[in-house]
Structures are given as structure tokens and as C-alpha cells.
Amino acid sequence: MKRTLIAASLVACSFSAAAQTSTEEPNIIYIIGDGMGFEYISAYRYAMSDLETHTVAPIEFDAMLTGAATTYPEDKTWVTDSAAGATALATGEKTYNGAIGVDNDKHPLKTIMEMAKDNGWATGAVSTSQVNHATPASFFNHHPSRYEYNEIADLIAEQVVNGHPSFDVLLGGGRSYFERVDKNWFEILPDYGLAITTDLNSLDEIDETPVLGTFAPKGLPFAIDGDVNALAKMTDAALRLLEPKEGSFALMIEGSEIDWCGHANDIACAVHEMDGLNRALKVVREFQEKHPNTLVVMTADHSTGGLTLGRDGDYAWYSDRVMNIESSISSMVSDLLKLDTEKWAGYVADKVNYDMSEEYIDELMSAADEDEKDRKDALHDALIYITGDITGTGWTTSGHTGVDVPVFARGPHSEAFRGYMNNTDIAKVLIDIVK
Structure with missing residues (x-):
């Protein structure tokens, strides 16, 4: 049976003059499409479009596009991995591939989420990967190697035990790293005030923070195989839990498995992950319309797979056939x-x-x-x-590529994200806001 996807219609987001000129610190929603180069947006748009009439579908990405950014790490390769890319986006500093919130000398770098928390902001992250994966980890932790998943899970848990969690809401996969034979954090952390949930469909029942939600042993199932609304559900829950907090909040949202589908050279998988992110963007837009003093910024840490629409000299890409893959x-x-x-x-x-x-x-x-x-x-x-x-x-590779990636922004301060940027500049603008 052909799987049907829904492209949300674009609705212009308007802001009052008072909101645009407000001196209050805005909420920040920071979105990362992991592995999402421009080509993924093209593929998703065409996949949502009417092939017969050539009516190009409007998607949530379109009205927000402001520029492009480089992604290179602090070495001589020009091609970053997710850890170095996320660290640049979280701290404003370049580092080596594999680094989680540390510099080239493996010294901790202060992240935007840590700065926000120090200044009284509420903070959170949602991700379709495990919460201790490269991108979310780089916003909340410091470790010399992204691959030490148990150790990174321990760092997350130890923050809670020490009474200084850098997050209020942390939702994604990764249950197996916290519920281990050698250390079952799920038995320990509730005694330190952390709410824990492992049921994505019961998120509506959670009404307290801090909260840790892990909805799969590792990453969540691919959208094409599971719930295409998973990221939207987590985003909606995070916003609901953060919005009542006194003062502003900063939320990072990652469409993680766009990258995983790119590594697998799986076009149908990638398009469905893009649809999952598009649905989360609809949730964000609707929140922003109700809360105009909210800055939304989105980019990618890199592109993955060397995706091309068209191959072998043929001038054709068959979006209908992509959508027929189940x-x-x-x-x-x-x-x-x-x-x-x-x-x-x-x-x-x-x-x-x-x-x-x-x-x-x-x-x-x-x-x-x-x-x-x-x-x-x-x-x-x-x-x-x-x-x-x-x-x-x-596809040209099963790895990452060094091409520029899109930058999107809407809301207060969005003019700062126009044109061509270094990925570290994105972080520096946001850090200036939370300082």
C-alpha cells in the first residue's frame, strides 16, 4: 500500500510591532536537521508536489529560509562529523571530529544551554536519535569522544544527582544506555526529582520537569517504518512543559535520522524523515504564532550521502516512485x-x-x-x-560531505541570520541573546 504523507500548508507568521521591538529576552527554538543539505529539501518538496500538474508543494521550510552556512571542523579535512558540527552550533567554537562540547585540547566549552541555564532560562532538547548521541550531547555535556555512549549517559544522569541538571526537558531515544546491567539510572534518578517516561504516547500525562523521556533502546524507529509524527509529538510536549516556566526558554530540536537515512543511501527513508521534521516545524510555527517573542533558527550540521536528484546521465527523478516505497x-x-x-x-x-x-x-x-x-x-x-x-x-558516499547547508530564521533577531555565515556565527548570535 502506498504510504501517504502530508505537507503542512504554509501560513505566514505575523508579529506585532511591540513583539518585534520588545526588550524582553525571546524564547529560542534552535532546530537542526542532521545531515540535511539543500538537496534533501528539494527532494522533500518534489515528493510532496503534484507530478501531473507540476504544482510545487508549499512546505514549512520555505518561508523561513534566510541564507547558508559552512560546516567545516577544526582540521584540514573540510568535512565535519555530527559531534564537531554540533559543538560548533552549541558553543560558537570549531573543534575536531568526534568532540562533544570540548575544544581541540579536550577542554570543556561552555554551551548555549549551559549559559541559558546559568542565567535562569529553562532549557530542553528533543531528538529522534538517542539523547546521548552526538548532537544533543554536545549541547549539554563535555566528552572527548562521541562514541562513549554509556559515559555520556552517565554525565547526563550525574547532573541530576548533583542537583544541577542543564536541562528541564530531554526527549528522544537511548533507553538502553540508562537502563544497564552495570547501572540502572531509571531506578536512581526519580529519587533526585527527575520524572522518567518511556512511552511516547503517554507524553500528555507528563506535567512536571525536569523530565527524561527515552522512547526506544537507541534511536527511534525510522519515520517510514514507525510513527512519522514522533518528532512533532515530542516537540509539542517540550513546548508545553517549557512555556509555563518563568522567564525565557531555549529548546533544541533535532531531526536526527535524516542523517541516518543518508548514510544508508535510502531516499524513501530520507524523505519520510524530512516529513517528520516538517510536521515538527508546523508545531513550532503554531507555537510561535501564539508567542511572537520567540526566535526560531534552523540549520544543518552538514549534509550526508552526496544525494543527487537524477543519475547516470538521465534527466529525471521519479518522486512518485520514491513515495511508493513502503x-x-x-x-x-x-x-x-x-x-x-x-x-x-x-x-x-x-x-x-x-x-x-x-x-x-x-x-x-x-x-x-x-x-x-x-x-x-x-x-x-x-x-x-x-x-x-x-x-x-x-549517491556519492555513505559518509558526510563538505557542502554548505541552509540557514532559516523567523522572529526577533532573525535579521542576524541573513546571507552567508560560518556555522559558529549562528551560535555566537544566539549566545549573545542568552548571556
Whole structure:
């Protein structure tokens, strides 16, 4: 069955003259589309559009676009990872790839969230990745390596135990890092005043802060395989919990798994993650319309995958075929590994809603000749080729790229984000507001 997505209609956000010139500190909503280069926005817009009439769909991103930013880290590569990118966006300082809130010498860098909390602001983050992943961790913690997930979870928990949490709301995945055999923080942290929830659909029942919500063992399921509204639900809950706080708040929202789909070279997965972010942006816009003294800033930490719309010299990208794909590549691989090989071609044809040519079948069946330990990767590579060829989608890498990324802004101080910027300049403007 074809999955139907919804592109929210754009509604112009108006602000009163009083709100625009207010001397009160604005709320800050800081949004990061992880891995979201300009090409992902193009793909999402076309996927939402009417192919027959060439009516281009309005999406929430459009009215907010103000400029572009560089993403390079503090080394000689020009290509950042998410940790260095997030640290730049959280602290205004460049650092090495893999660094969580530390500089090149591994010394802690004060983050915007820590500065905000020191000055009486409420703070929070929502993410479709685990809450101790590179981006959210870089806003609230300091560690020399992004890959020490248990240690970063411990840093988050120890803030609460010490009575100085840098967050009021922290929502995403990552349950397995807090509920471990060696240390079960879920049994400890409620005694220190932290509300804990592991049920995304029960967020409405949470009415106290600080709160930690972890809704999956690691990252949340991909939007194409799970709940496309997950990020919007978490965003709505975070805003509801932060808004009554005295004074201003700063909230970071990350559409994390755009990047993960890019790493997987999975176009249908990526478009659905973009739809999940678009739905969260609708929640943000509606909040901002009610609270005009709110600055919304959005960017990406880098782009991922070298996505191209069009490949092999063909002047075509088939958005309808993208939208006919029903599952992520990773989900299909998991299912295929459980099936007899003679059922593979039929299964894939049903999932991509497209006839399997002999070439596609040969590509798929070549994985059957691989050893069990290599079969998973071989199936993944075959599905990248099949889905890419069907849809006219190209990829240049399974990693990140060094291209510029979009910058968006709306609300008080939004004029400061116009034109071409370094990613560190985005953070510096916001830090000046919270100081």
C-alpha cells in the first residue's frame, strides 16, 4: 500500500510591532536537521508536489529560509562529523571530529544551554536519535569522544544527582544506555526529582520537569517504518512543559535520522524523515504564532550521502516512485535475512511497488552467494542500487560531505541570520541573546 504523507500548508507568521521591538529576552527554538543539505529539501518538496500538474508543494521550510552556512571542523579535512558540527552550533567554537562540547585540547566549552541555564532560562532538547548521541550531547555535556555512549549517559544522569541538571526537558531515544546491567539510572534518578517516561504516547500525562523521556533502546524507529509524527509529538510536549516556566526558554530540536537515512543511501527513508521534521516545524510555527517573542533558527550540521536528484546521465527523478516505497532499506534487509532466498524478489517487488527486472533480481540474488556474515551488507548494497535506479536517485558516499547547508530564521533577531555565515556565527548570535 502506498504510504501517504502530508505537507503542512504554509501560513505566514505575523508579529506585532511591540513583539518585534520588545526588550524582553525571546524564547529560542534552535532546530537542526542532521545531515540535511539543500538537496534533501528539494527532494522533500518534489515528493510532496503534484507530478501531473507540476504544482510545487508549499512546505514549512520555505518561508523561513534566510541564507547558508559552512560546516567545516577544526582540521584540514573540510568535512565535519555530527559531534564537531554540533559543538560548533552549541558553543560558537570549531573543534575536531568526534568532540562533544570540548575544544581541540579536550577542554570543556561552555554551551548555549549551559549559559541559558546559568542565567535562569529553562532549557530542553528533543531528538529522534538517542539523547546521548552526538548532537544533543554536545549541547549539554563535555566528552572527548562521541562514541562513549554509556559515559555520556552517565554525565547526563550525574547532573541530576548533583542537583544541577542543564536541562528541564530531554526527549528522544537511548533507553538502553540508562537502563544497564552495570547501572540502572531509571531506578536512581526519580529519587533526585527527575520524572522518567518511556512511552511516547503517554507524553500528555507528563506535567512536571525536569523530565527524561527515552522512547526506544537507541534511536527511534525510522519515520517510514514507525510513527512519522514522533518528532512533532515530542516537540509539542517540550513546548508545553517549557512555556509555563518563568522567564525565557531555549529548546533544541533535532531531526536526527535524516542523517541516518543518508548514510544508508535510502531516499524513501530520507524523505519520510524530512516529513517528520516538517510536521515538527508546523508545531513550532503554531507555537510561535501564539508567542511572537520567540526566535526560531534552523540549520544543518552538514549534509550526508552526496544525494543527487537524477543519475547516470538521465534527466529525471521519479518522486512518485520514491513515495511508493513502503519500508526503509534496513527494514527490508532485516526481513530478507529471515526469508528463503526464492522469496526475496517477490518481497522486494511488493515493498517498492515496482516490477523487478532481471537485472534487479540478479543484483539481489548475488547476495545469496555471500557468507552469512557478509550477506547483510550485500543485501543493503543491492537495495541501494535497486531503489536508486528505480527512482533516479544518486549517491556519492555513505559518509558526510563538505557542502554548505541552509540557514532559516523567523522572529526577533532573525535579521542576524541573513546571507552567508560560518556555522559558529549562528551560535555566537544566539549566545549573545542568552548571556
